[in-house]
Amino acid sequence: MRKIDKQNTLATKFAQAKKPTHYNSTDFRYYLDVLMMLLWCQDGLCAYTEKRVLDLSQTEIAQLFEAGEYHLKEGNKKVKPTDIFCDLEHFNSILKDAQGWDWDNLFAVDDSVNRNIKRKEEPKLIEKCLSKNWDFNEVMHLLKPDGINYIWDKYLTYNPKTHLFEVNENVEDDILADQISAVMKVLGLNCEPIKRERIKALERGLNELKEGKTPQIDEFPTAFHFCKQILNI
């Protein structure tokens, strides 16, 4: 999971924009505006799993903005909702009601991960935190992709054999390891549909690397980076 920089010109633009008072995902034009800005920050990838959710690069999304073909006031012109396979996701869902349009808490996330994993697993983690006396917000922040202290390889590593993300072996504290592992589950990093697509993309890329070619990997960059490092290719 890469570090995501959301403190950029778009963030300013977002702060200046007139937002609806309450969060409403059915206010589709506005919803898409925010989603597009996040996708620009995320390079068209899911914030957590790094699966490609919009078939446009960061440069291409920026060109849309520059050309005035995509901006807040008029909403989406070139990109149709059906071209985007992701949801606007509240990292900490507890804040959704009170701070629905809080830029800090929003990410563009693969829709199946959001609907099938995050929504189901997050309440379980809240319960776990309560039972173990952990601070839920602190625990979630361990793997918040735009967190100030977030470093992509500090807590996580990738296993090219199992194709699963793991808690980095350098994490000595078992409680911390348990917490990281729990957040990984909430973010769907190892869920099967994503794992399957990741294997497909990585194997193609790694084979090309072995053949001396320069692979064009446009999704799962962190896992690919780990694989190259661990397999020494």
Next chain:
Amino acid sequence: MKITRLEITDYQQFKDFAIDLTYPAGHAKAGEPLDKVCLIGQSGTGKTSLLSLIAFVINKKKSAVSHTYFRNKAFNKTDKLRIIAKDIGFSKREKIDFFIINRGEIQHTNSEDKDFFDVVDTIVDTFDATIGNNFRKVKALYLETNLQKHINLLTDFNETDELIRRSEEELVEERFNSYLKGKHKMSNIIISSIDFEYDFFKRLLMQKTLQYAEIYDKYMRELPKKIKNPEKLVAELTNWLQENPNPRTEIAKIVNEIIKIFNLKIDIDWTGSDIRILTLQNERVYLNDLSTGTKQILITSFILSFLDWKDKIILFDEPENSLYPDIQKDLIKYYTDLAPESQFFFATHSPLIASQFEPWEIVELKFDEAGKVYRESYYEGENHVDNYKFYPQYLSWGEILTQVFDLNYDGNSDFRIELLTQTMRLKKQIAKMEKEGKRGTPEYNAKMQKFIKDAQKLGWSEELRTFYEKD
């Protein structure tokens, strides 16, 4: 007859629903109807509805294909169902007379009556009795999900011997002659009786065994006349038995092969007209005492192997019911081998059942956002055997669950993935400690003990072997 395409314009959750049921390009049977179809999908997506609808249309409402005659709670006047089948013609009927026998009461209506549809409502789930014992006219067999409740299909044969000796047509004619008073010709009417379906099979099963018994008796009575030449007599008897196999013995050969797993067999020496089951240790077991799964297998096997199912459609809801996985994994081949020239439709929730199909034979039903049911596409681009995303017959059970049944995790998500990643981390930590010369320290030993325990839980025999060898 085999179905090549199913189109439903508007029926329950099916709206503008169309599925192709032929082999894809690149297949040896490309363009031909599928031999077997597996319906999967979340509860409520309409698997059972599809099975019963096919049976309903093919057996009872041939005319519904082009003319919607029927209306009931499920079928509105505007509903249209079109089944495009190979080698079948549906003829238009201008007027239909219905005679419904319900527990001795006879009702009559025809398609020109005002109350026609309401009366027809009551026979929606019944069997078209005009086929009588003319089995050739049965086009589709619907094996419902709780088939085991009809276990008496195989019992009480003696009680109804007399009934069986007379044909269904004779019975129908006799019962209706007084009512019809010569006004109608039998060929123009449809007669239905409630809960007739399994009665019908029972009659057929019994007829077959009784016919054999009668011929056998007749033959035996003639034998004493030939007693002058015993050798010739033995040879003739042997030949006769070979040419006229006892249907009970024949079916036992087939059914015993599968029920031996339950420690059971059919008693082939029993001369009565019902079916007797023994344990492999020759103790009698009463049919009602059998398990639900055993009853289901017995009934299905009898129906499929006793009767000629050539060119018919067999619709089977949840064949896996009450059966252990080791039986489930071979069930489809077992059933399809019993009627190799029929087209099978199975509806299932079992990955073990789905694993016995080629990807183009699986019809996965899903809801779209509007609540409409659609078929999930398993191929990209042209419908060609090479373009399919997965091939269930070559996948592990876990892979079938995740790839075909869309389960998010391979294994128990709450436990396996978590332990798997934790154990991999532990393994790396152990390797790191070894590099640092900490082998044998209490901390190392504790991690090692935990690793061994967790690896056992994960079923990692190879990893454990490596570690034990190291020690």
